[in-house]
Amino acid sequence: MKISDKIAGVIAAGFIMLAGTSLFAAEDFVKSTEPGKNGIVKLVLRNGATVLTKEIQNGLVSFQVWFRTGSRDEEENNSGISHFIEHLIFKGSASSGVSGLSRLIEGRGGNLNGATSKDFTNFHFETAKEHFYVSLDGMLDCLANPAFDEKEIEKERKVVIEEIVRGDDDPGRKIYEELFKLSYPSHPYRREVIGTKEVLEKLTRADITAYYSARYSPERMIIVGAGDFKTAEFVSALEKHFPAGLGKPLTEGLRKKASFAPGRKEFTGNYGQGYYGSAWLGPAADNSDTYAMDLLVTLLGSGRSSRLYSKLKEKEQLCYSLDMGYSTMRDEGLVYVTAELPPDSRAMFDKRLLEELKDVCINGVVEKDFAKAKAILENSYIFSHETDGQMAGDLGYNEAIINYEFGQDYLENVRKVTAADLKLVAAKYLSGVPASVALIPADK
């Protein structure tokens, strides 16, 4: 950690000198500038958009745009529209033409992609620093002036329906989607990000343009740059893509409290083996239990010597694989255990899993396991913050669901958690009946 602390110090010092020379864009573009931890700078533009930068002199740049809107913000009758919009953005702007953006960025050796989730929509590229600004202009042009060409919408509709069909064949994905559907009786997290074929077939160009102007607005926009550039130049480059003027303040509440429904569901199909998943409702990102939950999930299911893995898989051999996870989301996300197993050991797996969790709720965790979980979590954090893209992703994701400081203070907050906290968190979140889903091979 020492080296990276020093690096962070160097970059922060460099930034302050630059700011002193007033290279910044006109004051009517930037509303506020706030140097943060680890060389990060946060700016809020007058139109409401947030800009986060981290300068790293390594010859590359990662550029990401995050919108605080995803399938969570959709309704039954437009389910999947955010994901469809994400696809259509890559179809180009009025002036760039179809494939113009990918040719622009890939033709210069960069890569680009997008992602839509329940809480956000994301667009990003990574490139060598010499191609950064031309790529940025291309991507922002597509976001500011998307063509949403009628013919392209028709073609892309077919592609997204293919994506839905493809997902239906994937047992791992089915377990995940069915767990969400079962766990949330009313919260929009219950709907699949990709939407349904029925809704997609009906979405019109007018639906798309109206939804885009309503939801993909500057006040929901987070622009992130991490890599080899200067913040002042970066901000100037953004200016021409945004019309002058003040943004609308966000009127909607940031949180929609989720309720949970336990239950069981089984699907029989043409599977090669059994698939299993159980889920409980975890803390939302703004809840300080989130750090203890990450540690608890690591202690129980991360690595071969973790508690559930070593007992249920290694000792008792009830499954072939076991994973435990917790989705830190804007509203209450799920804590889940998934496994691949022989269909006849499912009942025993289910029973033993609940026994182990009950034991943690009553007796807590062993100090040695707790120290190990901390070591695993801290190191995996370090290993997953090595590239520009990883760092930009951390800033954008956290700012989209809560705020970017969450990621910067994460390790510090994890270190404050005690073994006793894990027992409390287990009892609070994992003592109830879960939502459970199983896929069973038809020939068993």
Next chain:
Amino acid sequence: MKKTIFSFIVLAALLLQPAAAAESITLSNGLKVILNPDRSAGIIALAVFVRAGSAYETPADSGTANLAFAMITRGTKTRSAEELAAATEALGVSIAASSGEDHSVISMVSTEKTFAEGSAVLFDMLLNPVFPEAELSKIKKVAISGLKAEKDDNFSYTLKRLKALMFKGDSYALDPLGTEENIAGVTSSVLSAFYSRNFTAGRICLSVSGSFDKGAMTALLEKSLSVIPAGGQFVKPQSAASAEAESFASEKMKKNQAVVMTGFFAPEFASADYPALKLLSSVLGGGMSSKLFSTLREKEGLAYSIGTIYPSRAKTCAFIFYAGTRKENIERIKQGFLDTAVNAGKPGYITEKELADAKNLLVGQFRLDHQTNADRARYLGWFELSGPGFGYDAAYPEAVKAVTLEEVSKAAVKYLVQPKTFVLDNE
């Protein structure tokens, strides 16, 4: 403070060229080591490449390497599987072993602080594995379940079937997981014999990238690993692939999606045609601006996943066109693949601009794919073991840039012939 600033800038600049600082040393037993010091992240990644995998197996013993590498982390003379896992996990160090076709890898990622203890555990696994029967019986069950689950992944299942079709009589037709019968027959002593045959200095290459001192690392590796026996001369495997192979096969399954894959025989990594074929693959199917993506997906909307694969292999391999589609589009995709293969060699089909873009894409992706120490260690070891040597990691971008349009067209005419197709159809 000034000194810190200076050293940071110099080291960061090295990142501009993939692993330009790498150099090789040879331990006293002949074991080749690639060292790539890089202090930018405080991380050390180490990869041990072994020339073992399904390419070296036969129908009678396929699956052995997969079990051997799954077992290498599960018991040494002095530590049980449980103790090994607990030891590395308590440090937060990750150690993973996996087996492929041309080679198998045991890799470790640690911080500078945990490297000494982590590598002591790793070296214990490398030098003293005992392949305990009780652990083996568990791993065999997992491998057999893996075989049964292969049909649950449309893409990998189709790829497996296409390879079986194309490489009949060659080891590339073999499933690295083996067969149920082979897996059942493997015992602890089979794995010990496999270990003695394969873990020799001549078959191993070790690469390290990250925050270390070259002298200290060299001394540590010499002290720890020079006991590995030198072993005999390594003999490169020969291809037994035949153009006479059947040209079409299909299987109907109860699925929503269909997958079409068309393969062509293509040369190994060390071939002079390799960079031209990499570019051809990039132009035809590498990314959102490729020919297949822009025609069959963007213009016709026939597929979601579509592209080409040209892997870097030790012997004759397959250049593959793939698409995930639906039953009613299978014929149009098949025809689209054949038309693209024929057109690829015609003058004017690929323009100078497209080639220049493909070069930028290939070189750019290569650079973006070198960002972590684990990536850099992986590339260096792999190039040394399966390709033209670790130096190719630095030379590759220039080799790509030197390719002409004529060479790409010639490669298309020469290799995109005698297509073999496998279709995963729907019932």
